[in-house]
Amino acid sequence: MPQDSHHRPRARSRRSGTRFPGQPADRHHAHRRPAPGGRPQGAEPQGHRAAAADPAGHGPPTVSPASPQAAPSPAPLQVGQVVELEPHALAAGGDAVARYGGMAVFVPWVAPGDRIRARVTEVKPRYARAAAEAVLAPGPDRVSPACPLFARCGGCRLQHLSYPAQLAWKRRLVVDALERVGRLEAPPVAETLGMDPPWFYRNKAALPVRRLPGGRVAMGFFAPGTHTVVDLEEHGCAIQHPVIDQVAAALRRWLEEDPDGRATSTYDEERHQGLLRHLVVRVGLRTGEVLAGLVINGDGLPGEERLARHLQEQVPALAGVVKNLNRRRGNAILGPETVPIAGRPWIVDRLGGLEFRISLESFYQVNPVQAERLYQVALDYALAGREAGSAATGSNPGAAVAERDTAAGRPARDAGATGARRDPGTGDGGTAAGDRPFWLIDAYAGIGTLALLAAARLAAGTAGRGAAGSGYRVTAIEVVSEATADARVNAERNGLQGVEFITGAVEDVLPRLAAESQGGAGGGDGAAARGGRPDGILLDPPRKGCEPAALAACLELAPPRIVYVSCNPVTLARDLAVLCDTGSPAAPAVHGSGRRRGRRARYRLEAVQPVDMFPHTAHVECAALLVLEDG
């Protein structure tokens, strides 16, 4: 697979050939270059064109002439009533919001500024829901969705909105959460960093596999609000890497045509019966390596070794095929045990000039192009003034290495990590005040992406003196042991020293480090005792945010900077309210916080950078910089 394969995505079709509106049928010219402003071909503004209605309320509504019977009524809404609405905003999940007689009405799949005819589906005391039946006049930001499955598949929520409008909305989402939930006044939120082109970016898919009556097999995403699989075979997916479609097609062929494949049952959630549950595919965007995981409600599949060979023949980029055993009921995709069937049970990808080994279970950002930008911002925040040249010149050694690597398409070992090792550095740029090593804690570290990129940057400024204690120290904390194992290998693979990996929950480990830190240097044998007070903490928790004990420990450790990376603006706002002590009712009480020097530590929100990690979905990622104000 070519190194820049993600720049040449192409949809494929076993049955019909071409996939997306506006996409050329010629596979080699199928990359949909966006028009200026990020709009893909085939997603043109609808202007005043009309579209047809979906009676089930699931399809995108289509434009039609205004109906004289649908005039707004001041009477209270009733289920089944047809009303005309003009949504003015999007709510957090991506539904449009309109007002009707003082009541908020949520309508999916329509855009602010659209004038629509909608049927009321639910009425609550303070809000209602409606399904759009027709767009009477499109709003200024409406575009034609690029994917014909849009609104039938639950993967994307915003394809009907121009990309610049999506970016503006995501920034607004962050500002609103910080103001409303966090009680942070006039938060310093930058414009959202968008992706160009914002398509075919996902490097991972977990596709439920279901056999249909007659023996055909469906694989895809669930329809919105259901567990009905929307089969991607016909159209592929506009936001995931095309090789994922190839692996799915190869598995489908096996299940439909091979005798062992035809004998393989697929999972029935309600009865908790059937063998094959999901196909999980991971792709290394920069290396082209692919890992296929077959999630099984049992021990194995009939003819699984032949199946693995079949997949590898069909998709030569497959580095390995594994089975994951998940015999549990419920929505968790992966079970506790992963067993290799063929090849190796991990892939390698390159990011920021470093190489990362990634197993099936380990967290890895689904959009590495945008992840690289996010990490660069987060580390610029965390390391400001600590790297050689960064304070004086604003230069960014890590980023320069990453760019060189990307531009030249060279293997990472020529750049990034080894570059960091070879680079003589310029003195004590990575050293904290006095002669103490600069100490950074990476909490929720996954496979060590941020920790190792930080170490590479710090090493570039300190001639690699990390482990010796005079330059820098990075402490990475992660609860999933497979991810920590990957992280250790990744440190070695990139020749990076001075990084220690702790497997454990942040809410357990950070308080321990805080207690050691209070004991002062030499007061224990842990990292905190050796390093004293950290110079920075990176927090990158899952969607639910940090536990109060983790936040309390941050306040006790009271580093000059905290960088909070988040994929959920609401929990970000809640946790920042604790760290900035805004008095928000959403902030949980934290105990024992900020006892350092008898004062409660308190942070100021200095900058927030939203990054569009998930174009066309209602999700947004952020990096927020907090600077110690008091304590």
Ligand SMILES: C[S@@+](CC[C@H](N)C(=O)[O-])C[C@H]1O[C@@H](n2cnc3c(N)ncnc32)[C@H](O)[C@@H]1O
């Ligand atoms: C959003 S990911 C970030 C990972 C990493 N920073 C990256 O960018 O690749 C969150 C990580 O936190 C881990 N995690 C979840 N809860 C945790 C906890 N209580 N303590 C430590 N790690 C946790 C997850 O396994 C996952 O690897």
